[in-house]
Amino acid sequence: MINLKTNVMTRLQNKVAIITGGATGIGEAICKKFTREGARVVVAGMPDDPVDRVVDEIRVAGSIAIPFKKDIAVSENAKECIKLAVEEFGALDILINNAGVFPEVNEIDEFSEEAIDLLLKNNIKSAVLMTKYAIPELKKTKGAIICAGSESGKIGIPQVSPYGGTKGFLHAFTKGVAVEQAKYGVRANCVCPGAVDTAWTHKETSGMDRKMEKMIVSATPMGRRATPEEIANVYLFLASDEASFITGELLFVDGGITLSKGPVGKEVKDRDVKTPPEGELELEHTMEGATKKEDARS
Numbered sequence: 001m002i003n004l005k006t007n008v009m010t011r012l013q014n015k016v017a018i019i020t021g022g023a024t025g026i027g028e029a030i031c032k033k034f035t036r037e038g039a040r041v042v043v044a045g046m047p048d049d050p051v052d053r054v055v056d057e058i059r060v061a062g063s064i065a066i067p068f069k070k071d072i073a074v075s076e077n078a079k080e081c082i083k084l085a086v087e088e089f090g091a092l093d094i095l096i097n098n099a100g101v102f103p104e105v106n107e108i109d110e111f112s113e114e115a116i117d118l119l120l121k122n123n124i125k126s127a128v129l130m131t132k133y134a135i136p137e138l139k140k141t142k143g144a145i146i147c148a149g150s151e152s153g154k155i156g157i158p159q160v161s162p163y164g165g166t167k168g169f170l171h172a173f174t175k176g177v178a179v180e181q182a183k184y185g186v187r188a189n190c191v192c193p194g195a196v197d198t199a200w201t202h203k204e205t206s207g208m209d210r211k212m213e214k215m216i217v218s219a220t221p222m223g224r225r226a227t228p229e230e231i232a233n234v235y236l237f238l239a240s241d242e243a244s245f246i247t248g249e250l251l252f253v254d255g256g257i258t259l260s261k262g263p264v265g266k267e268v269k270d271r272d273v274k275t276p277p278e279g280e281l282e283l284e285h286t287m288e289g290a291t292k293k294e295d296a297r298s
Contacts (some may be wrong), residue, residue, distance in 0.1 A: 194254030
């Protein structure tokens with residue numbers, strides 16, 4: 001039963017969350033959304049990511065966050081990240097496997113082996129290791145795991161097929177973990193965005209060209225990208241007790257792109273439909289993130 005008198009700003013009150021890839025793009029939005037709802041968070045990112053700035057911004061807003069600046073695709077670092085959360089806050093309730101890279105756009109015969117290695121390390125290995133080492137703590141709290149899937153993991157996207165392959169892995173991995181861990185009270189789900197208004201989907205800040213950038217919007221029935229906050233809202237729901245009977249779900253937040261055929265987004269003429277909501281979060285790092293090989297190496 002829903003208590004309509006409950007303050008909606010406390011849906012994660014006293015919960016402890018680790019958000020990997022938490023300093024840029026969707027990750028920043030998740031961190032700020034969760035802390036607004038009462039969670040204490042570990043903002044995990046690479047040493048060169050604006051982790052400290054996000055932590056400072058959260059603290060200025062009156063919420064609680066601590067930084068972790070190491071490569072969590074390294075086993076010892078993943079263990080250390082879990083340990084930090086438990087030692088600092090006393091428990092771990094939520095693991096958000098959001099870390100990932102988008103290092104190259106190319107047809108498969110031209111796709112560099114370096115970019116493939118970076119995708120496997122940052123998109124797959126980091127999530128597997130963090131899940132592996134978080135499970136003992138999540139069993140204690142009957143906690144939740146949410147992985148970052150993608151429309152590309154369902155339908156594939158030309159010129160970034162290895163990226164889509166890593167997301168397809170996470171879809172299957174999440175479902176396996178969900179069934180395996182349900183008997184311990186641990187839930188696992190996957191948020192699968194379409195095009196989001198971050199550095200990854202702009203030609204100026206990624207490997208996309210103008211044609212590809214226009215295509216991802218025109219192929220979306222709603223005729224626009226999602227905002228990072230719109231994606232963070234779904235993470236919030238799945239992490240909260242409101243989703244207590246949801247596990248093993250791939251929740252597509254894609255404006256309908258996985259259902260569409262052709263450039264149906266061009267049919268949207270209503271300005272209100274094409275205009276994203278303003279949102280509530282002060283996001284400063286939306287256009288930062290690992291969109292080139294040199295970014296993903298750090």
